[in-house]
Amino acid sequence: MLPFGQFPGRRMRRMRRMRRDEFSRRLMRENVLTAQDLIYPLFVLDGENRSEAVGSMPGVERMSLDRLLPVAEECVELGIPALALFPVIDAGLKSAGAEEAANPEGLVPRVVAALKARFPELGVITDVALDPYTSHGQDGLVDASGYVMNDETVSMLVRQALVHAGAGADVVAPSDMMDGRVAAIRQALEGAGHVHTRILAYAAKYASSFYGPFRDAVGSAANLGKGDKSTYQMDPANSDEALWEVGMDLQEGADMIMVKPGMPYLDVIRRVKDAFGAPTYAYQVSGEYAMLKAAAQNGWLDERACVLEALLAFKRAGADGVLTYFARDAARWLRS
Numbered sequence: 001m002l003p004f005g006q007f008p009g010r011r012m013r014r015m016r017r018m019r020r021d022e023f024s025r026r027l028m029r030e031n032v033l034t035a036q037d038l039i040y041p042l043f044v045l046d047g048e049n050r051s052e053a054v055g056s057m058p059g060v061e062r063m064s065l066d067r068l069l070p071v072a073e074e075c076v077e078l079g080i081p082a083l084a085l086f087p088v089i090d091a092g093l094k095s096a097g098a099e100e101a102a103n104p105e106g107l108v109p110r111v112v113a114a115l116k117a118r119f120p121e122l123g124v125i126t127d128v129a130l131d132p133y134t135s136h137g138q139d140g141l142v143d144a145s146g147y148v149m150n151d152e153t154v155s156m157l158v159r160q161a162l163v164h165a166g167a168g169a170d171v172v173a174p175s176d177m178m179d180g181r182v183a184a185i186r187q188a189l190e191g192a193g194h195v196h197t198r199i200l201a202y203a204a205k206y207a208s209s210f211y212g213p214f215r216d217a218v219g220s221a222a223n224l225g226k227g228d229k230s231t232y233q234m235d236p237a238n239s240d241e242a243l244w245e246v247g248m249d250l251q252e253g254a255d256m257i258m259v260k261p262g263m264p265y266l267d268v269i270r271r272v273k274d275a276f277g278a279p280t281y282a283y284q285v286s287g288e289y290a291m292l293k294a295a296a297q298n299g300w301l302d303e304r305a306c307v308l309e310a311l312l313a314f315k316r317a318g319a320d321g322v323l324t325y326f327a328r329d330a331a332r333w334l335r336s
C-alpha cells in the first residue's frame with residue numbers, strides 16, 4: 001500500500017498529527033452513528049396497563065399496547081425510523097400447530113394497526129416465525145420425532161406474513177430460517193396486492209446461545225427446554241454459508257437482509273456487504289444487551305461509551321442499521 005521506497009521515515013509520517021485536535025479527527029472520521037441507523041425491538045403483551053420487567057434484560061419491559069404508544073411516540077421524536085415487534089403470547093393460546101400466529105385478530109395485527117393509525121411515519125417491522133406461538137418453543141411445526149418440518153412451516157409463515165401485511169406492517173421479517181420462505185412470502189404478498197410490503201430476511205441467522213434472554217422475554221425458553229435450533233439456524237463456525245443464504249434470500253425477493261447475532265459476527269456483516277451491497281442490518285441480540293448491561297450495572301464498563309462504540313462498530317463493519325435494545329438510550333445520548 002505505502003510506497004516503501006520513498007517512505008519518509010518515522011519523523012515525517014506522524015499518524016498522530018491528524019489525531020491531535022478534534023477538528024481533524026472529525027474531518028477524517030469514516031463512519032458516523034445516528035438515530036436513523038437504529039431499529040428498536042419491543043416486546044408486546046396483551047391486555048391493558050400492563051408491563052413486566054425482563055429479568056435477564058435490565059431496563060427492558062414487556063408492555064401492553066397502551067404503554068407502548070408513548071414509547072413509539074418518543075421514537076418518532078428521537079428520529080428512530082422503525083420498531084420491531086415481538087409478541088408475548090399467553091400460554092393458553094400456544095399450540096403444536098401455532099394457529100394463533102395466523103389469527104387476523106391476534107395481538108400482533110392489533111398492535112400493528114394501532115401503531116400505524118397513530119404514527120403513520122414510523123416503520124413497523126413484524127417477526128415472522130412461530131416460536132412465540134408453539135407449545136414446544138420451536139420456530140416451526142414439528143413431526144413426531146421433534147424435527148422441524150420445512151414446507152409445512154413455510155405454509156404457516158405465509159399465512160402469518162399475510163396477516164401482518166394486512167394489518168399494515170411495513171416490513172415483515174422472517175426469522176425462522178426455513179428454506180424457501182422468502183420466495184413463498186414474496187409470492188403470496190404480490191398475489192394479495194401487498195406490493196409495497198418489504199421483506200427483511202434474517203438471512204444469516206446463527207444457532208446462537210446469545211438469544212437466551214430473548215427466549216425469557218417472549219416466554220419460549222421453558223417450552224423449548226433443552227431443544228436447540230441447529231437443524232435450521234446456522235453453525236457459528238461458518239461464513240461462506242452465510243453468503244450463500246444471503247444470496248438466496250435476495251434472489252427470492254428480500255429487500256433487506258440481516259446478520260444475527262451482531263458483535264461476534266462483524267466479519268460476516270463485512271463479507272455480506274462487500275459481496276452484495278444490499279441494505280444490510282445487524283441484530284445486537286438480547287445476550288449482547290445483557291452482557292453490556294450487567295457490566296455497566298457493576299460499574300465495570302461505562303455504559304454510554306461502550307454501547308455507542310459497539311453500535312458504531314456495526315456501521316464500520318458495513319451495516320446500514322442495527323436492531324438494538326439500546327436504540328432509545330442511544331438516540332437520546334446522540335442528541336445530547
Ligand code: PBG
Binds near residue numbers: 212213284287
Ligand atoms: C425468533 C427470534 C429469536 C430472536 C429474534 N427472533 C430467538 C430465537 O431464534 O431463538 C432473538 C433475538 C434476541 O436474542 O435478541 N425466531
